[in-house]
Structure formats: structure tokens, C-alpha cells
Amino acid sequence: MVAQNVFFGIMALIMICAALKVVRTKNVVHAALWLVVVLGGVAGQFLLLGAEFVGVTQVLVYIGAVVVLLLFGVMLTKASLGEEADLNMPNRTLPAIIAALMFGVMTYALIDTFRDTELPRESVTNAATVSDSIFADYIVPFEAVSVLLLAALIGAVVVARKE
């Protein structure tokens, strides 16, 4: 139990640092790479929560696809591989205040509500359960998501193609 908590703590720390890096760094490519770290961490958290399949998907989809896509985006927008000056808004105090406020409110609310809620121990779900559920109970949302993906695909092509 302790081991898990320790593991969680380390991972959370890394993730928070990496996330901060993502929003603070001046190098676009670095930001993307830090993002990989965060996403990997999230995958680890999933495993910790017993959601193996989601974790694996996280790795595959995010690290394998989304980040690559983002990198492509970086390159296509001709960002310099080095540091870039004009990456941030001139005024960053306001965002910081808003984010902090929000964090405060949420922390208060969460702690107030779920102070002592323990997670169940044996709650590992395997891919079979998930897929059963997707293809039985959630078939309609699943189909909707498929259509959405298709639409996004077509949309992206339409938007990005050269006239």
C-alpha cells in the first residue's frame, strides 16, 4: 500500500513539474517532449487505478499519435527548434491568478467532499470487461464517437487542404 502511495507521490511530482515545464518552456519542441512525460505519467496513474486498458490506450494514442501530430504541427508552422521569444502572452499574471484561484476552489471542494474516501483495493479491470461494456451498454456513444472521428477526419482534411 505504502509502495503504491510512494510511487504515486513520485510520479505526481514528476508530472506536475513536467506540466509546468510544458506551459513555461520557451522551446516548442521541448514543450512537446515534456508533454510526453506528463502523458506517460497519466498512463501510470491509470495503471495505479487498475485501469490497464485505458493506460495502454493512453500510451498508444497520446504518446504514439497525438504528440507526433503536435510535433508535425510545430514543424509545419515553421517554429524554430531553439528557443523562441514570442511564445507567451505579455501579461501572464492574470492567468496565473485565475489558475491559482481555480486550484484553490477545487482543492477546497475536493478535500471537503472526499476527505477520507478510500479506493477499493482489488479493482483491476481487464480489456474484456471494458470491451463488453463498450459494445453492449455504450454502443450508441461508441458509434457516435466513431462518426465524430470520421467527421473530424474529413473536417481536418477540408480545413487544412490547399485550395
Added chain:
Amino acid sequence: MVALSALAGEGPTSLIQAGGWFLEKAWIIPALPAISFVLILFFGKRMKYKGAEFGIISIAVAFIFAICCVGQWIGQVNNADSYTEKQQYHDEEKHSDKAAHEGILNEEIQRTSFNELGVASSEEIVVSALAEEKDGYSSVGIKPVIERFTWWESGGRSFQVGIMVDGLAVMMLFVVTAISLLVHIYSTEYVAGDRRYTHYFAFLSLFSASMLFFVLSENILQTIVGWELVGVCSFALIGHWWEEKPNSDAALKAFLTNRVGDMGLLVGMIVLFWSAGSWSIVDINNAAINNEIGQSTLLIASLCLTAAVMSKSGQFILHTWLPDAMAGPTPVSALIHAATMVVAGIYMVARLYGVFFEGFDIAGSSFNVLALVGSVTLVGAGLLAFVQDDIKKVLAYSTVSQLGYMVMALGVGAWTAAVFHLFTHAFFKAGLFLGAGSVSHSVHSFDMKKSMGGMRKFMPTTYKTFIVCTIALMGLPPLAGFWSKDEILVGTGGWGLFGGTGGNGTYVFALVMGIIGAALTCAYMTRVIYLTFFGEFRGDTHGHGDPHESGKRITIPLVILAVMATGAGFLNFPVGFLTGSKAGWQERFGHYVEPVATYFPPIAHGTPSWSLAIFSTVVAIIGVSAAGYYFFVKVNAQSPAATELTNGLTEKSKVAKAGHTLLKQKYYLDHLYTDIIANGTKGPVADATYWTNQKGIDEAVNQVGKQTARAATFVYEKIDQNMVDGVVNLSGKASEGLGETTRTIIQRGKIHQYAAIMFAATTILAGLLIVFV
């Protein structure tokens, strides 16, 4: 009823089931022209004779079928007769034990119907009483051949379609197919080269089919269907040359006037259906005769149906369409508006005679609506015929008048006479129309005064046949019209003067009108004959030379019809008129046509009277002589080309002048219908309704919409903007400057700003939620 039966000396007689291949398959007869209609419609124009061949072949085959039906029916009746004799023998032998006798009789009849007549009918054979003496004959009634199947079902009721063949139907089949065949042949020459030759034949076929369908109707629903279908064919054929407005007007008038009557037909039939619980003609008649339907209900039904008869059979006051219907081609007038369709009303009454007989209490009274309508029509239309210059219109009014005879006959209870007159009239009136058509074919006009005169020299065959048919129409012995007219007069009942005519009631009024009508008929027909065939030719042939006789295809039908007009009267030669014996050739028509069955009311039969026959003949001769003297002597003396006396009665007498004008204006009925009722409905009434619609209902709707919108505007502008918003505005005004500055600062279209505000607001709201909730 009991008293009536005693009076009439009759009751329901024994019934046996008729049968026979042709009778059972009589539906083929209307089917043939129907098929022909479809064929002409689809292939007519491509055929060698433009579709006429389909029509002629189909109607010819139908005619042969009809003749076979007639033959079989006569055979059936003869069988029944022979059976009756046998039964009388039984009667004499076993009169002591009546019950046993009836049992045997029952058995006998069953056997007869199954074995001798070869009919396998599962229906129970009703033997309600012994066969009785009837007009010197003993006879057993024959059940009509009824073949039917379910047409549709609704609300637990089944609606049948089928055929009902009895003497009446067989007679009509013969008349319709015969006249139709002749008209078809005649038309091939008459309308040759017409712009719509093929359509013409298509509608002739459709008409024949509809009429035959109507004739064979097993139930009143079918009657309605057939009735309307013949109406629409009539509409199409009257309006055959619809390019000219008068023709389409005439067609419309015919259809609409008939529709007015049809209202009566619908209502009357509906009343009958619900009160008898059946559509079947037999059931309804049975119910009426057996007092299963209340007298008042029957009266209402009869009155409604009388309205239908008035329109379809051109009775006063709904007759006005019939003369106008002459706008159609002449053969059509002969077929539809003289011989067949217009007698549909007569046929319908004859079919449902039980209803009318009981509803109007024909046997017990001396006055009823049918007799009144008939007799008024008879004289009224006869008078109108005098002032017409168009030969077809004269004939049309003559038709109206003759139909009046038939309706009157039905009204006074002389069923057989009415049907017989229908039969004879079909031939001579068709002959007259076709003759008139033949004349006009050669002079290209129908106007007797302007375009005819002296035609006997040019068209000898037409002239001869026309004369024969005219004499038949006048009712001069021994041609057809005489016998049927005489029977009607006899049927009007006992007027002491002429001895025991022994009718149902004593319809003195009808008798008087009938005799007046006879005189009128003679007079106006004499006028027609003079104006058309005598005197001097007044027409202009436009350089085509003299008028000439029509071709074979026109004259042969004329000759055939003239022959029929001569001979048909003998079919119902009165009993005891000459010989006093019971010889087998007298009253054959009545014997074969009149149903002897439970569904037929116990009508009485008049005894012919020499004095009446002589009297009516004398009256007719007076009519002919008077008109003949006027035209052949006085007018002719004035000038051979004259058409009337220059100093005639109308010049001398104001009363006569007024009467003449009244007749010229057709009793102003057309003005009433066209100008007042039709135009009134179409004009002021319809416009007023529409005005109400637009200015009343629709305006109300629009106003509701507009006022709602206005109210909304009011609420928005006055209340929301001024009062509620006023308060807001107060602070708003104050903060306007602030707002303006804020706007320039915040509303700059920067996404980041929007996002920041959004998140901040969310956070703040969430915070508030936590704090306060």
C-alpha cells in the same frame, strides 16, 4: 294489405328458381362494352376504323347474348306455366287434404326446380301460397336469377355486387343492346370524320356498359353506381363538341340538374338501406310489401327517389336539362336522351315498385306525387313542344312528355303499362331522333323553319320511316304507341264513362291529363311533319346541290326501328280485346316481364275497354286534324314556304300572346335555375361566403397574430424597455461610460481575454457556490 289483396284478388304466388346459362352469365353483357371501352381507349386510334369496330362488335355480341337471355327467360316462364297446369291437377285431386297437399307441393317444386329446370340453388324455395288465377292464366312465380359476390365489407356489413335477372331486366337488356347496336351502326356514318371520332365510340361503349350494369343491378348500391355512371357518360357525350360554350354549358347543366336529383337518390336509398337492413332490391321490396318498414319511412324514401326520377327522367320541374342536352350528337340523343338513360328513372321505380306502391299507397288512393309529376310533365312538355323551331328540341320535349306518361302510369299503378310504354317508346322515339338526324345530316341544321321543308322529295326513306314512327308516337292504331298508351289510360282506373277499367285507384286527373297529352302529341307531331317534310324547301345548301338521302348505314337502322315501331305494340295485345279468348298470344309482354313473386306488390290490372280506346283514338284524330288543318290547309294556302300564319292567334289575342311568350321562355324555369339559383349560388352566395372567410375568419386569425405581435411590442417597448429597463437604465446610464470603456478594453475580439473571463467567472461562481450553499 288484406283488403288490398282481396281487392286485387292476388297474393304472392309460388316461386320457383329460374336458371339457365345465359341468364346466370348475364354479367357478360355489360362486360363486353366495358372491355370495348378499354380497348378503344388504348388502341382505338391505331385501328383501321378508329375504334368503331370494337364498339360495334362488342355491342353486337352483347345483343346476341341479350336475345339468348330473352329466349331462356321465355323458356323459363313457359316451364313455370306447364308446371302450373300440373299443379292445378293436383289441386283438384287433393283439395280435401290441404296440409298434405302443400307438403307434396313443396316437394314437387323442389324436384321441379332441381331436375326439370336444372338449377342447383341452395336457397330455400319459398312457397307462400298456392298459385292463383291471374288474368285468366294460372302461373307460378319465378325467382329471378341472382348471382352475386362480395364487393366490399365495412362495419360488419357486406356489400354485394351482382346481377338480378328477371323479365324486366331481360326486356331492358334487349332494348338497350338493340338500340345501342343500331346507334353504333348509324354513328359510323353520322359522325364520320369527326374530330373526336374515337372518343365518341369510346364513350358510347362506356355508356352501354354503364347502362347494362345499371339494368342488371342486384342491389340499390349498384343502382346508384350505374345511375351516376350513365350520367357522366351523358355529360361527356352532350359536351362532345366542347369547344363551343353552349355545348359545355348544356353538359354542365345536365350533370348538375341530375346531381340535384341524385341528392334525392342518395338520401332515398340510404333511408331504404337502413330501414330494410339490406341493399338487395328483392329484400327491400319484400320488406316494404310485408310492412316491415313504416309507411312514413317509405313515403320519405319514395319522395326522395321521386326527386331522382324527376331529374334523370326529365320530369317537371327538373326537366330543363333534357332539351338542352340535344347539344350532343344526334345518335347520342337517340340512344341516351330518348331510349335508354332517361328511362333509368322509370326503370328504378319499376324495380323498387314495392316501395313506391306502399309508400304512396298507390292502390288505395286517387292521387300521388308520381301521378301528379307525370301528368303535369306530360301536358306541360307537350305544350312546350309547340313553340320549338329546332326539330331535336321538339322531339326532346316529346320525350319529356312521353316519360311523363310512364311516370304517370307508375303513379297510378299501371306497372306493366309503364314498362310496356318504355319498351315501345324506345323504338319509335329512337327512330324519330335518328330520322331527324338523317334530315339534319343532309341540310346541316336542326332548324325546321329556316333549313327544312319539303324534305319528303329529297329523302324518301327517311320520310317514310319518320312518318311511321310519328304515327306510333301519336298513338294511332294499330302502331306500337297506341297499345301502350291505351294500357296506361286503362290503368288510371275506373272512370264510370268507360266502363270497368278496374284499376288500382281512381286517378281521374291522370286520365284527363293523359287524354289531353295524347291530343297535344298528335298536334305537335303534325307540326313537325309539316315543317320538315312538306311545304317548300327553305334551306340553303351552300351550293352542295339539293339535299339527298342519307347512306345505307343511316337508313337501315331507320327501317329496322320503323318496323319495330309498327310491330312492338302487338306484343302486349290486350286480353279479350278482339277475341275474348285466353289464347296464348295475348298479353305476352306482361306475362313474361311482370314479376310474379313475393317481391312484387299486388298490382291490379285494368280491363281494356272499347269505349276508352275509341275515345282516345278520336281525341288523337282531332289533334291531328286540327293541326293538319292549320298547317296543311291554312298555312300552305298562305304560301308553301310559310311556317306559320302571319295573322295567327298570337297577333289577335293578348292572352294567346302571353301564353306563347310563357312557352317560348319555357315557363321561365331556366331563368330560375340558371340566373337565380346557379348564378346566385356562384355569385352572391359564394362571394359572400368567401368574403366572410377572408374578412371574418381569416381576418380574425390575422388580427390575433397582429395583435399578439403588437402586444409583444408594447410589452417590450413600454414595459420592458421603459419600466423594468428604466430602472436598469438608470444604473445603466450611469455605468454607460464605464461600460463604454469596458467595452473597448474587454471586447477586443481577443480569444485569450474571453477565455480568461470565462474561467475567472466560472471560478468565482464555483467559489460562491461553495461559500453560500
Added chain:
Amino acid sequence: MEYDNNWLLSLMVFLPLIGAAVVMLIPKAQEELVKAVALGTTLVTAALGVFMLFDFDYGKSGDLQYVVDKEWINVINSRYILGVDGMSLPLIALTLLIVPLCLVYTFGHFPEPRNPKAILALILILETGMIGTFASQDLILFFVFFEVVLLPMFFMIAVWGGDDRRYASLKFFLYTMFGSALMLVSFLALYFLADGSIVGDQANTFSIVSLSEGASLGISRSAQLWIFAGMFVGFGVKVPMFPFHTWLPDAHTQAPTVGSVILAAVLLKLGTYGFIRIAIPMLPEAASAWAPFIGLLAVIGIIYGALGCLAQRDMKRLIAFSSVAHMGFVMLGISTLTDFGINAAIFGMVAHGLITGMLFFIAGSMKDRYHTLDMGRLGGLLVSAPRLGWILGFSAMASLGLPGLAGFWGEFPAILASYNPASILPESTFRGYMVVAALGTVLAAGYLLWMLQKTAMGNPKEEFADNEEITDVKKHEWIAWAPILALILLFGLYPRPIFTTTDDAVVKSLTVDIQGEEIENCLEVEGADLGKECFANVRETAESMKE
């Protein structure tokens, strides 16, 4: 019915919608593809309909078939129930027939502004709405489909309509919305007041079957009267009944041809269908109280519509007014509350759909040729375009109720039924209606023949004498019209198929049974007073049956 066939109806309902979506996705330039997809969709749907017509168990036409019953909105116990019985089958078939024909017709006559993609998609959505309304067996579902129909029609009139299209479309929309609002209120009242536990397990229900099988019997008389009144307005506007009819002539006159045809052929039937499917079976007591009034409005509509026709100068407007008169006959049949009358009404609906649809087609084609429908200027159609003229004559004859053509079997039995209405209704009143309705047939002949004379007969006016545009019936018109003409004739000669199909369902809708136990049919009680007593007894029985 061994195999599982509950997918059939859903497929039939939603296939056109899918078709519409596909049509929308196809680029505008590919017009042929758009046409093909739209037509293909409707044809496949129609093929399903044909299959259903053959597969339908006519022996059990009183029962719902192809039923699908799935959870839908659990919060208000509204379920996704589709089903078809003898009452809705003819109307569904009519819809399935009319829509493809309309498409074929439009292919040759795209109205301005020409936008095939949009108009075809709208028609397909309309089809979904119409079939859905006829098939749904749940009030909320019914309502949804009922409203789905509204929007495409609105756009059709507003975009492709005539000069006055804005006014007409808005009027149509607001009027029908107003009606549906009241209808919805009535549905909700039924939901809250009716006690489903009389027939089933759920207390509050929207299921049409349970409501008409007795769930609503416990509602008090006065409440029933109000609920019925709400439905009456809702359905009556759609029918349209006098005096709610004024949207109809405007909508019809302004709508493009296909719009008019669909409006006349199917949309008007939604209202009458509502009466026989919902209002009368659910609230027999209120129906019996309202029936004389409905009958009165119906016969007023018959005469009024006819007179309205006679005042018209515009051919299309005349036909529109004739709808008011014809639907009057349908409503008269319904108001008798007898199986006979309601059968006649259903037949009348189908016949009117075919015939008036046909008349609107012709009017549209004439407008395309003459560019006017002013009867003062028209004339001689039989000379310029003989076939078109004959078809017009044929349709006019059918419309005026000529026996042998379909119109007669809608009109005549309705008149027949009003002689002998349900025993609870005042007989003499209805007999009076019968006579007035019979007078209506005379007027019908009057205005239709007058129209025929004005437009078809005579010689063409000078301005159109040698007009090249006035051609005879074109190929696509033949394709669109031939089936309708054939059916008018077929049903005229042999009306049995429709009557047999509807009979059982209608009888069932008029009998009341609770939990399969038939209770006294109060409609067959002599006189209104006894009827009231009888219904009070029924209410008690219903109360006692609650669980």
C-alpha cells in the same frame, strides 16, 4: 410471424432520414447523384412498404403488428413504441407511394430557387415525420413526429413558395404550432390524469395502447371534455376543420407543387388520423359529447368549402378549398362514432390523398405551362394538351365522387353512416347533417365541373393559342401520375382491400375492454342520458380495477 420483424418499422421510419443526411453530404454539383440517392432511398422504403403489405397479417389487422417497444425517456415513462395495424397501414402505404412520385415529379419541375439538394432532403425528412406519426404508438413519440413534419413544410413554403410565401408559411407554422401546443397540453393532462394501473403496471403512461384500452376511463367527465377539446383544436387545425381552415388555402396556393401535393395527400390526414387513433379511442365519453358539434362543423365545412370554391378565380386556391369540403366528409364519417363511418373516413382519407394530390399535380403542371392559374385566362386545355385535359377531367370526376372512382367510397359511406350514427348520438341531428352533406355533393359537382369548363373546355385564349410551352403530359409526369390514376380507378372499382384492412382495427378502437374483459360499450346505449349513466358505471368499474 415466426421471425423477428420489429426492425422493419424503425427502418422504414428512419431510412428516409438517413437518406436525407446522405443527400446533404453530397456536393451540390453532383445533382444526378443527389437525385439518385433521394429516389433510391424512397424506393427502398417503398419496397419495405410493399413487403409489409404482403407480409401483414390481415387476419389480425385489429392488432398491432411489427411492434417494437423500447425504453426511450424513462423519466416520463415515454417509450419508443412503433406498431402498425389496419388503421394506419393504408395511410403508411399512401405516404410511401406519394413521396417517390413527388420526387419523380420534382425531377422535371424543380421549383425556383432551384436547389435540388435542399428540397429533396426536406422531402425525405418529411417522409420520416409522416411515417413516424402513423406508426408511433406513444403520445410523446407521436408528438415529436407530428412536429418533425412541420419544419420541412415550413421551409418548403417559405423558400420555394409563390409571391406571398412569407405570410403563408408563417401562418401555416404558427397556426399548426398553436394547435399542437394545445394538443401537447392535452397529452400531458392525459398522462397525469389517466391511471395506467387499470390496464398495466405503470400509473402514468403515454402509451397509446394502454390509454385507449381503458387507462383513461377513470378520468372525470369534465376533465375528459377539456382534454378532448384540446386535441380537437390540435387535430382540427391540421385537418383542417372549419373554422380553423384559413391557413390551408394560403399554404396550398403558395407552396410549390410537391409541397401542395404532400400537404394535401398526407399532411392533412395526420389530423384525422389523430382523431381516430387517439382522441376517440381514449376519450369515448368526451367524443360522444363532442360528436354532434364535430358533425356540425364538418357539414358546415362541406358547404362552406364548396361555396368558397365557387368564389375562386385561382385554380389552385379552388382545389385547396375543395380540400376543406372533402375533409368535411371525412370528419362527418368520424363524428358518427360508428365503425362504418370511421371506415368510410379512412377510405376517404386515402381517396382524398390520391385525388387531391393528383389535382395539385395537374395544377402545378399547368402553372409551369401557362405561368398563371387565373381561370379567367385559362381555357382550351383539351385542345392544347388533350391528355392533360382528360386527366384533369378524370381527376375532377373522381373528386366529385363519381361511383367507380375512389372518391365515391369515401363520400357515400360517410353520408350513409350519418343516417345511423352511434346510438348515443342524436339521430335526427345527424340525419339533418346527412341531407346537408348530400347537398354538398351537388355543390362539389358544381365547382369541379365549372373549373373543368373554365380551364379545359372551349378554345384556348388568344394569349396562349400558339404557345410552344403548352405541351402535353411529359414523361416524368406520366411516371408520377400513372400509379395514382391507376389506384383511383382500382379502389373505385374494388374498394374491398382498404375496407377489409381497416375494419377490425376500427371495431377494436371503438370497443372498450379492460384487461381483455370487454365491458359495456356505452356508444351503443340509446340516447345521451343513458350514455352518461353508462359512462359513470364504466368509471366505477375502472376505479375498482385499479391495482
Added chain:
Amino acid sequence: MLLVQFLLLSSVLFCIGIYGVLARKNGVMVLMSIELILNAVNINLVAFGTMTNNIAGEVFALFVIAIAAAEVGVGLAIVLLIFRNRSSVDLSSIDSMKG
């Protein structure tokens, strides 16, 4: 393990994401920040799902992943379009939504 620790982690990530969205003006960077937000949500979903022993949480997390992928695709396409039109992905210079 406590539920709240996951929730807090997710809220930290969420707020960092918010900050990123608001503070960055490079379009691609904004998208990355949005990814952070979405992942935070996913952790929440899975955590709650585990707590209530309900598979729905995981299923929806999966859906969110899918949607996020789509979103990135479309978003990048838009960014590319902007770049192509303006030769810059500077979102602060875009003010066509100005009121």
C-alpha cells in the same frame, strides 16, 4: 490509496492547463495545454469509476481520448490554416471576434 490524492493531482494538472491556455499565444502550445486539461479530466473519470466500481468511467475516459485525438487533428488543421493565411500562429493577433 485515497481518492482525493488523484483528484488533487488532476486538479493541479487542470489548472496548469488553464494557465497554459491563457498564457500561451502560440496556437500549438494552446493545444498542448488543452491536452493537459483533458488528461486531468481523464484521471478524474477513471478515479471516480474505480471508486464506484463502475466501468463507465473507464469507457468514457476512452471516449475522451478518442475525442481528444480528433480535437487535436481539427485544432492543428485550424492552426495550419491560420498559419497559412497569416504566416503566424500568434493567437493574440487574431481579433476578428471583436464585438
